[in-house]
Every structure is written in structure tokens, then in C-alpha cells.
Amino acid sequence: MTLRRCLIPGPVRSLGLFATTSLIALGMAFGPASAQEQQTPEQPAQEQQAQGEQTTQTEGEREAAEAAQALASGEADEPVVLNAPKPDARRVYVQDPAHFAAVTQQFVIDGSTGEVIGMTDGGFLPHPLPAADGSFFAQVSTVFKRIARGERTDYVEVFDSETFEPTADIELPDAPRFLLGTYEWMNALTPDNKQLLFYQFSPAPAVGVVDLEGKKFDRMIDVPDCYHIFPATPDVFYMNCRDGSLAQIDISGEEPKVTNTEVFHGEEELLINHPAYSMRAGRLVWPTYTGKIFRADLTAEGAKFLDPIEALTEAERADGWRPGGWQQTAYHRKSDRTFLLVDQRDEWRHKAASRFLVVMDGNGQRIAKFELGHEIDSINVSQDDEPLLYALSAGDQTLYILDAETGEELRSVDQLGRGPQIITTHDMDS
Amino acid sequence: MNLALTTRSLAVALTIALAGASGAAAADAITPGETQIPASEAPADAVVVNIAKMKYETPDLKVAPGTTVVWVNQEAMPHNIAFQKGVVGDDAFEGAMLKKDEAYVVTFNEAGTYAYHCTPHPFMRGKVTVE
Numbered sequence: 001m002t003l004r005r006c007l008i009p010g011p012v013r014s015l016g017l018f019a020t021t022s023l024i025a026l027g028m029a030f031g032p033a034s035a036q037e038q039q040t041p042e043q044p045a046q047e048q049q050a051q052g053e054q055t056t057q058t059e060g061e062r063e064a065a066e067a068a069q070a071l072a073s074g075e076a077d078e079p080v081v082l083n084a085p086k087p088d089a090r091r092v093y094v095q096d097p098a099h100f101a102a103v104t105q106q107f108v109i110d111g112s113t114g115e116v117i118g119m120t121d122g123g124f125l126p127h128p129l130p131a132a133d134g135s136f137f138a139q140v141s142t143v144f145k146r147i148a149r150g151e152r153t154d155y156v157e158v159f160d161s162e163t164f165e166p167t168a169d170i171e172l173p174d175a176p177r178f179l180l181g182t183y184e185w186m187n188a189l190t191p192d193n194k195q196l197l198f199y200q201f202s203p204a205p206a207v208g209v210v211d212l213e214g215k216k217f218d219r220m221i222d223v224p225d226c227y228h229i230f231p232a233t234p235d236v237f238y239m240n241c242r243d244g245s246l247a248q249i250d251i252s253g254e255e256p257k258v259t260n261t262e263v264f265h266g267e268e269e270l271l272i273n274h275p276a277y278s279m280r281a282g283r284l285v286w287p288t289y290t291g292k293i294f295r296a297d298l299t300a301e302g303a304k305f306l307d308p309i310e311a312l313t314e315a316e317r318a319d320g321w322r323p324g325g326w327q328q329t330a331y332h333r334k335s336d337r338t339f340l341l342v343d344q345r346d347e348w349r350h351k352a353a354s355r356f357l358v359v360m361d362g363n364g365q366r367i368a369k370f371e372l373g374h375e376i377d378s379i380n381v382s383q384d385d386e387p388l389l390y391a392l393s394a395g396d397q398t399l400y401i402l403d404a405e406t407g408e409e410l411r412s413v414d415q416l417g418r419g420p421q422i423i424t425t426h427d428m429d430s
Numbered sequence: 431m432n433l434a435l436t437t438r439s440l441a442v443a444l445t446i447a448l449a450g451a452s453g454a455a456a457a458d459a460i461t462p463g464e465t466q467i468p469a470s471e472a473p474a475d476a477v478v479v480n481i482a483k484m485k486y487e488t489p490d491l492k493v494a495p496g497t498t499v500v501w502v503n504q505e506a507m508p509h510n511i512a513f514q515k516g517v518v519g520d521d522a523f524e525g526a527m528l529k530k531d532e533a534y535v536v537t538f539n540e541a542g543t544y545a546y547h548c549t550p551h552p553f554m555r556g557k558v559t560v561e
């Protein structure tokens with residue numbers, strides 16, 4: 001089932017709010033009296049805030065004022081099911097694995113306003129996959145017949161990006177999903193959005209192909225001992241292998257064609273589970289436990305490795321600075337900037353939250369080091385010209401939204417489940 | 431499909447028809463040990479495959495029908511041997527996990543090629559060819 005709680009300013013929604021939460025609405029409406037006087041339905045509070053006339057009114061206050069005004073003017077409450085606004089580059093999805101709970105939630109948030117505009121339910125450790133162009137979002141999920149036991153069903157679910165109605169439900173035979181703490185690139189959509197690729201760990205490494213156009217499971221592809229999926233074209237994707245190379249997998253023919261790159265990192269250089277990858281740029285950004293960052297540009301022709309960069313200075317590393325968290329890396333395609341969560345920590349506390357963030361340009365030069373003011377586990381950025389930095393705290397269950405240029409905290413969204421960990425966006429701003 | 435596999439498949443099908451339970455099929459192709467045993471108690475005439483450094487030391491083993499093979503784990507990391515569906519029967523088969531200096535015995539009854547892997551380490555693979 002899909003839940004919706006979408007913001008559409010106007011009397012219908014306001015009256016609905018009043019009818020269902022009348023005491024709250026009235027109580028809050030009487031608070032900001034001046035807001036009531038200044039606000040008209042023709043000029044929503046959001047707009048007023050944008051114009052600088054109202055800077056302190058909360059969303060709840062605004063809604064309460066609208067509801068009170070609608071009631072006073074005699075408008076009837078007409079409850080309806082809302083649609084979410086059209087997706088844009090600042091829409092952000094927050095997946096909550098809920099510390100391995102059998103059922104989970106995903107919160108869909110407007111990063112520009114910090115409002116939850118919808119939700120989707122998921123099963124056990126679902127993997128979220130928003131299409132880069134915003135045309136839909138999907139998830140690969142797992143449910144059991146008796147909550148957490150009984151017959152297991154793995155499936156792919158595709159959602160309309162405005163109604164949040166499921167438009168496809170595709171069962172995966174023989175429960176092939178790899179059940180693990182969610183890694184952003186363990187599953188992927190192909191760049192043309194026509195196929196979904198998911199990883200199978202046991203009993204043998206394989207990648208499942210789901211035909212989203214035909215709404216059916218296609219086939220399993222045997223792959224080498226490699227992990228993660230980074231599509232470069234509709235038919236070519238890359239994986240990271242145990243031997244330290246990348247594998248290029250070409251699935252255009254009947255049999256997959258596997259080509260390994262050179263070994264690009266030493267056995268003691270431990271690549272984290274959460275690389276950043278821009279499918280539109282083909283840029284893979286992969287830090288180690290020490291903050292050394294390997295980069296590669298992935299195309300149908302091959303992988304071109306760039307010179308590794310160091311996110312932390314020698315002095316910082318000597319002083320105990322290391323990356324840490326969950327989704328620790330973000331990459332902004334247009335500015336060619338890399339973001340990494342860091343803090344002072346023991347070598348083996350690499351999954352604890354971080355309080356700082358370093359920003360590097362395409363040459364690996366540091367642009368900024370922000371103190372985040374919170375215990376942050378995951379980051380991502382919007383891909384527009386003036387990107388937002390999303391900083392998620394699993395402990396606070398809160399998404400902090402910052403200006404990616406200055407590091408200034410702009411707003412936050414709390415009560416995001418039990419242990420939110422994954423942030424995904426649409427890369428749809430050309 | 432070679433003759434050996436065909437023969438085995440027929441035997442499996444017959445067993446299923448008689449027993450009405452696909453799980454019984456595993457016993458036709460192999461006779462597995464009930465559980466792990468101390469390495470010192472492994473049959474003296476068994477062919478040994480040692481496990482160390484995340485590898486089966488003899489990943490490509492050839493034996494005659496009726497041969498008993500014993501896998502011996504020589505490191506602290508637990509390992510086992512497991513067969514995917516359709517290899518030794520319709521169902522998948524998982525041997526017991528072996529701690530250091532523990533052993534697991536399997537007797538291969540029929541000709542065929544039996545690919546196996548370690549359950550928690552699917553990159554560890556081997557095969558036993560019985561001919």
C-alpha cells in the first residue's frame with residue numbers, strides 16, 4: 001500500500017486538515033494572529049515566505065491559518081487523495097531499513113521546502129531506485145507470508161512519481177535477492193530506464209535482469225566474484241571484484257561478455273561499501289577507509305582510471321581523521337565535486353557517524369571542510385546548479401538540509417522512521 | 431547432458447516416484463556425513479581436500495565411484511561444502527560448517543560432475559568429478 005501526504009496549498013486541503021484535526025488546527029491558528037490577517041488563499045504562506053514577508057511561520061501554523069480562514073469563509077471540507085508535485089532535482093528519497101525490521105518505509109521529501117510529500121511502504125531491506133529523469137521510482141523488496149517467516153517473495157515494484165500508485169509488480173523467481181544492509185549501488189536501473197539489475201550473492205554471484213518495459217523478470221546472469229552494479233550503457237555495466245579489479249559485463253549478446261580491468265587498488269586498501277556513482281557522467285568515486293579516493297570514468301569502451309586523490313591531509317590522518325558512516329560519499333556531476341563524511345575515529349569505527357564533511361574539486365583540491373553540527377551517517381547532494389547537501393542522521397531519524405556551497409543548515413525533517421540510512425535523488429536537471 | 435548425468439537423473443526420478451519426496455534424491459548421488467567430525471577421526475582411506483586461506487586446496491578432484499572424500503578445515507574461518515539445486519538431487523544440499531580441524535565426509539556413489547561452493551563464501555568453489 002502506498003501512503004500519501006502531499007502538500008497542495010488551497011482551501012480543500014486546509015479544510016480537510018481542519019476537519020480531522022480541528023483542535024490542533026484551531027489552537028495553532030490563534031497563535032500567529034498576524035499571519036492570519038496577512039494571509040489570503042490567493043497568496044499562500046509559502047509564497048509569502050519566499051517574498052520575505054513571513055519568515056517565522058511554521059508549516060503547521062500556515063496550514064492551521066488556512067484551515068481557520070476556510071472555515072470562517074464557510075467553505076466545506078472535501079477530503080481527497082492528493083498527488084505529489086512533479087518530481088524535480090530537489091526531490092529526495094529517504095529509505096529507512098529500520099534496523100533490519102521486516103517492514104520498512106521510504107519518505108519522499110521536497111528538499112526545497114523540507115516537507116514530506118509522500119511515502120512508500122517496503123518489505124525487508126528494500127532497495128530504492130529513482131529513475132534519473134524523474135519519470136518513476138522503483139524498489140526491489142522482499143516479503144514473507146507470515147510477517148517474518150513462511151514463504152518468501154522477492155519482487156520489483158514500480159511507482160508513478162506523482163500518484164505513488166504502483167504501476168508494476170514483478171515477481172523474482174527463487175527469492176534471489178541479496179539481503180543485506182542497503183548499499184546504494186548493489187542494484188541499479190539501466191540508463192534508459194528499461195531494465196533493472198539486482199545482485200544475487202548466494203549460492204553464486206549473479207545479476208538478475210528485470211524487463212521494466214515488459215514488466216517481467218528476464219534472466220539471471222552468472223558473473224565473477226564481484227559486487228555492486230554500475231551501469232554505463234543499457235547493455236554494459238561494471239562491478240568491483242574481489243581481486244581488486246573492475247569487471248565490465250556486456251549483456252548485449254546471448255552470453256555475457258566479461259572483461260576485467262587492471263587491479264587498481266592494493267589488498268590492504270579497503271574500499272567502502274558506499275561509493276558514489278553518477279550514471280549520467282559515468283564517474284565512479286570510491287573512497288577507502290583512510291580517505292584515499294579512487295575514481296574511474298566508465299563507458300562502453302572501458303574504464304578509465306583517474307589519479308587517486310586524498311580527502312584528508314597527512315596531518316589530519318596523523319591526528320586520527322578517517323571517513324566514517326553509512327552512505328559516506330556524494331558526487332555532484334556538474335561541478336565535479338566530491339563530498340566525504342569524516343571525523344576523528346579509531347580505525348575500526350568506520351560505521352560510526354561523522355560530524356564533519358570535506359568537499360573536493362575535480363583535481364582533488366579541498367574546497368571546504370564543514371562542521372555539520374550533528375551526528376551524520378549518510379550524505380547526498382541534489383544535482384541542480386545550486387545543490388542542496390542532504391545529511392541524514394540515523395540516530396536522530398532526521399534529514400538535515402544544507403547549502404552545499406556554504407555548509408549552512410537551511411532546514412530539517414525529523415521523524416523519518418527508526419533508522420533512516422539511504423538518500424537517493426533524481427539527476428534530472430540538465 | 432552426458433550419459434552419467436542421464437543415468438543419475440533417471441535414478442533420481444525413480445526415487446522421487448517411489449518415495450514421493452525430493453529430499454531423498456540426495457542420497458542416490460552422494461552419501462553425506464551426518465555432521466562434522468574431528469579431523470583425526472576421518473576415514474583413513476578417504477581422499478582429503480584441505481581448506482585454508484579461503485580456498486579448497488584441490489578444487490578440481492577426480493575420483494572413482496564409491497570414493498569417500500573428506501574436507502578438512504585448517505583455519506579458524508568456518509567453511510563448508512554446499513551443492514546447488516539439481517547437482518546431487520532436486521534440492522540444494524548444505525554440509526555442516528567446519529571449524530578449525532573439523533572434517534566432513536561425503537561418499538560419491540555415481541559418476542558425474544559435482545560442483546560445490548562454501549555457503550557463506552560463494553567465491554570458494556570446487557568440483558568433484560566421479561568417473
